Amino acid sequence: MTEFFNVLAPADAFEVLRKHLRPLDAEAVDTTAALGRVTAEEVRSPEPLPAFPRSTMDGYSVRAADTFGATEGLPAYLEMVGQVPMGRPASVSVSTGQAAVAYTGGMLAEGADAVVMVEQTQKIDDKTIEVMRPVAPGENVVQVGEDVREDDHVLSAGHLLRPQDIGGLLALGIDRVSVGRRPRVAIVSTGDELVPPGDTLGPGQIRDINTFTLSGQIQEAGGTPLPSGLIRDDFKEQRSAAIEALRGSDILVFSAGSSVSNRDMTADVLGSLGEPGILVHGISIRPGKPTIVAMLDGKPAIGLPGNPVSAMVVFDLLVRPTIFALSGMASPPEPPAAQARLIQNIASVAGREDYVPVRLVREKGELCAEPVLGKSNLIFTLIRSQGIVKVPLDSGGLYAGETVSVRLF
Amino acid sequence: MTEFFNVLAPADAFEVLRKHLRPLDAEAVDTTAALGRVTAEEVRSPEPLPAFPRSTMDGYSVRAADTFGATEGLPAYLEMVGQVPMGRPASVSVSTGQAAVAYTGGMLAEGADAVVMVEQTQKIDDKTIEVMRPVAPGENVVQVGEDVREDDHVLSAGHLLRPQDIGGLLALGIDRVSVGRRPRVAIVSTGDELVPPGDTLGPGQIRDINTFTLSGQIQEAGGTPLPSGLIRDDFKEQRSAAIEALRGSDILVFSAGSSVSNRDMTADVLGSLGEPGILVHGISIRPGKPTIVAMLDGKPAIGLPGNPVSAMVVFDLLVRPTIFALSGMASPPEPPAAQARLIQNIASVAGREDYVPVRLVREKGELCAEPVLGKSNLIFTLIRSQGIVKVPLDSGGLYAGETVSVRLF
Numbered sequence: 031m032t033e034f035f036n037v038l039a040p041a042d043a044f045e046v047l048r049k050h051l052r053p054l055d056a057e058a059v060d061t062t063a064a065l066g067r068v069t070a071e072e073v074r075s076p077e078p079l080p081a082f083p084r085s086t087m088d089g090y091s092v093r094a095a096d097t098f099g100a101t102e103g104l105p106a107y108l109e110m111v112g113q114v115p116m117g118r119p120a121s122v123s124v125s126t127g128q129a130a131v132a133y134t135g136g137m138l139a140e141g142a143d144a145v146v147m148v149e150q151t152q153k154i155d156d157k158t159i160e161v162m163r164p165v166a167p168g169e170n171v172v173q174v175g176e177d178v179r180e181d182d183h184v185l186s187a188g189h190l191l192r193p194q195d196i197g198g199l200l201a202l203g204i205d206r207v208s209v210g211r212r213p214r215v216a217i218v219s220t221g222d223e224l225v226p227p228g229d230t231l232g233p234g235q236i237r238d239i240n241t242f243t244l245s246g247q248i249q250e251a252g253g254t255p256l257p258s259g260l261i262r263d264d265f266k267e268q269r270s271a272a273i274e275a276l277r278g279s280d281i282l283v284f285s286a287g288s289s290v291s292n293r294d295m296t297a298d299v300l301g302s303l304g305e306p307g308i309l310v311h312g313i314s315i316r317p318g319k320p321t322i323v324a325m326l327d328g329k330p331a332i333g334l335p336g337n338p339v340s341a342m343v344v345f346d347l348l349v350r351p352t353i354f355a356l357s358g359m360a361s362p363p364e365p366p367a368a369q370a371r372l373i374q375n376i377a378s379v380a381g382r383e384d385y386v387p388v389r390l391v392r393e394k395g396e397l398c399a400e401p402v403l404g405k406s407n408l409i410f411t412l413i414r415s416q417g418i419v420k421v422p423l424d425s426g427g428l429y430a431g432e433t434v435s436v437r438l439f
Numbered sequence: 440m441t442e443f444f445n446v447l448a449p450a451d452a453f454e455v456l457r458k459h460l461r462p463l464d465a466e467a468v469d470t471t472a473a474l475g476r477v478t479a480e481e482v483r484s485p486e487p488l489p490a491f492p493r494s495t496m497d498g499y500s501v502r503a504a505d506t507f508g509a510t511e512g513l514p515a516y517l518e519m520v521g522q523v524p525m526g527r528p529a530s531v532s533v534s535t536g537q538a539a540v541a542y543t544g545g546m547l548a549e550g551a552d553a554v555v556m557v558e559q560t561q562k563i564d565d566k567t568i569e570v571m572r573p574v575a576p577g578e579n580v581v582q583v584g585e586d587v588r589e590d591d592h593v594l595s596a597g598h599l600l601r602p603q604d605i606g607g608l609l610a611l612g613i614d615r616v617s618v619g620r621r622p623r624v625a626i627v628s629t630g631d632e633l634v635p636p637g638d639t640l641g642p643g644q645i646r647d648i649n650t651f652t653l654s655g656q657i658q659e660a661g662g663t664p665l666p667s668g669l670i671r672d673d674f675k676e677q678r679s680a681a682i683e684a685l686r687g688s689d690i691l692v693f694s695a696g697s698s699v700s701n702r703d704m705t706a707d708v709l710g711s712l713g714e715p716g717i718l719v720h721g722i723s724i725r726p727g728k729p730t731i732v733a734m735l736d737g738k739p740a741i742g743l744p745g746n747p748v749s750a751m752v753v754f755d756l757l758v759r760p761t762i763f764a765l766s767g768m769a770s771p772p773e774p775p776a777a778q779a780r781l782i783q784n785i786a787s788v789a790g791r792e793d794y795v796p797v798r799l800v801r802e803k804g805e806l807c808a809e810p811v812l813g814k815s816n817l818i819f820t821l822i823r824s825q826g827i828v829k830v831p832l833d834s835g836g837l838y839a840g841e842t843v844s845v846r847l848f
């Protein structure tokens with residue numbers, strides 16, 4: 031029987047792959063549709079923001095010097111000369127001793143350099159206000175370019191676009207943005223025992239679920255899943271399916287057949303499809319040891335174990351960061367995590383990373399993690415849990431009472 | 440001038456609203472398309488999983504008793520009687536002293552109760568194997584119903600469907616699932632100064648960005664954004680726009696005009712549209728104080744401040760949980776957060792919550808949070824930051840060196 035050789039820690043296995051990964055081509059998209067996309071180049075500001083001095087308060091545009099020394103007992107009296115309506119040019123201008131109504135977000139009157147809040151004034155008549163507190167020049171005003179100056183650096187290349195980034199780009203009139211193409215991830219699911227989920231099961235048959243769990247994970251990582259259907263345990267069929275899948279995708283995920291028994295032909299299939307071929311076969315992890323990492327003429331391919339728990343765990347460690355790398359992300363987000371106190375020992379074996387599903391429960395206000403029992407290949411262990419705890423490579427286990435980082439899952 | 444009255448802490452304001460919120464109607468969707476949706480009712484298992492005893496290893500189906508006492512020195516000899524191919528009924532049966540080839544995930548041979556791993560056997564000839572280690576009954580076997588028994592509780596009502604949940608449902612043949620309708624959130628953006636992002640700016644004009652930042656936040660919370668276009672500062676126009684928007688949506692978000700000056704008519708508009716009307720006007724928060732919370736004949740409406748930072752912060756505290764509640768979520772996810780050490784004092788005022796954008800930086804391996812300077816209404820403070828730190832209501836500020844929870848944003 032063939033043995034696993036070259037068994038690497040998961041992070042090392044990804045490191046081997048990472049060296050081969052290059053961001054996909056850029057494409058221009060409407061900024062309004064760019065949420066979750068990754069910038070392909072630096073963005074600089076074509077204009078200042080704001081483009082005119084804006085009041086941050088409802089009140090009066092004034093010359094600050096006219097208010098110096100004003101108090102409630104000895105207010106400054108200013109002549110009202112009109113208002114600057116929202117969204118209009120400042121058709122009114124204030125000279126010494128004058129004021130004009132200003133609205134939050136509106137333009138200052140010509141000649142004004144500060145805004146007095148309405149709360150610090152009193153209307154005497156239609157033509158006169160009292161100002162009861164001095165304002166400094168620039169007070170209650172956002173200056174031209176105070177948010178962003180013209181030609182300022184706005185976003186770096188490799189930036190994941192959030193709602194506020196979309197807003198910032200649009201505020202500057204940038205309505206198209208160059209982003210990395212979304213990685214297309216083909217899923218080839220193999221196994222004579224598999225039937226599509228809609229089918230009735232015959233004896234010995236099970237429903238294919240990896241196509242769908244992996245599709246979900248691909249979507250959550252920002253990729254586009256391309257399911258290739260179910261392929262039988264036949265070398266020629268698998269090879270043609272893989273060739274076809276590679277043609278239309280940027281990443282190939284092969285589910286099942288990644289171990290070393292006679293039935294496991296994924297390594298042979300992938301190994302025959304391009305250079306340099308298989309980079310890693312076997313990683314020091316449980317569940318998920320029989321994992322294959324390959325580069326096939328510039329495209330990454332990952333052979334995942336067939337059992338759905340292993341497939342999901344290994345996806346998270348290898349395929350997710352591969353999608354991020356092809357998206358061009360400069361600093362991929364940390365997986366969502368929470369700190370929790372372990373309420374039960376977890377036994378493990380030094381020399382491999384264990385990934386253990388846990389339930390999160392609150393005990394006396396403290397977040398606690400309780401291992402979910404069950405064989406490591408039962409999909410419902412992941413359904414009954416809210417996260418996964420990693421037992422490090424060099425550890426024999428974790429002790430009840432330890433604080434652990436739970437990868438929310 | 441009107442004053443704010445009834446100013447509540449943000450959490451208390453949501454509590455007032457929450458009492459009025461009911462999950463939307465359920466709808467049945469294909470399980471394969473249900474990622475991110477929320478179950479509307481409990482799901483129980485129509486069948487056991489697995490439906491037949493499955494081997495977890497490549498090896499041989501045996502009667503465990505035949506291997507008792509086997510060692511490398513004194514192996515048990517078993518007669519090979521065939522194999523159980525993947526995805527086929529167990530057409531072969533083993534009696535005492537017999538074994539049949541078993542594959543990982545495949546069915547056990549009739550009469551077998553355990554699987555010996557191939558690594559613990561030796562092939563003598565085509566008809567005979569040596570077993571060098573005893574197996575217990577049930578060893579390397581997943582029993583019928585071991586993952587899920589028939590009629591087991593599978594998922595509770597109000598459960599947010601993750602990739603593994605989709606897989607679990609499909610594994611059981613559940614290819615349609617009843618989920619809460621996705622909340623449709625109408626956005627009415629108001630202000631005479633606003634122009635659509637594609638337009639060239641005239642003096643005093645700015646581009647509408649709240650429609651797009653809020654759309655992004657709505658999508659991220661699982662809602663469907665329905666932008667209503669730009670509406671002028673005119674009571675009648677705003678009222679008709681609000682009526683129209685409410686008609687086709689489940690939640691109404693009104694951007695700007697939520698303060699108390701003459702130009703701020705949102706409270707009057709919303710107050711005129713249904714019962715019980717305005718619940719809260721003003722929350723003790725910076726930025727974001729001028730916020731309106733209303734229930735209009737069964738539909739929640741939130742009036743957000745016009746400045747984009749306030750709008751996003753208040754959205755996160757009030758609209759996001761409203762979308763979750765209408766989705767029927769039983770335990771809404773905690774906002775993503777990270778612990779970091781503050782590297783600069785943040786001054787605040789007791790009696791209000793301050794939300795301060797921070798940049799996350801690593802210093803000597805430790806995650807640190809650095810406040811992003813700039814007036815609280817500059818959208819680029821949120822673009823230059825990776826998260827937000829809350830200064831609690833009863834605190835005068837936070838000190839450099841403190842560990843703070845950063846809401847990743």
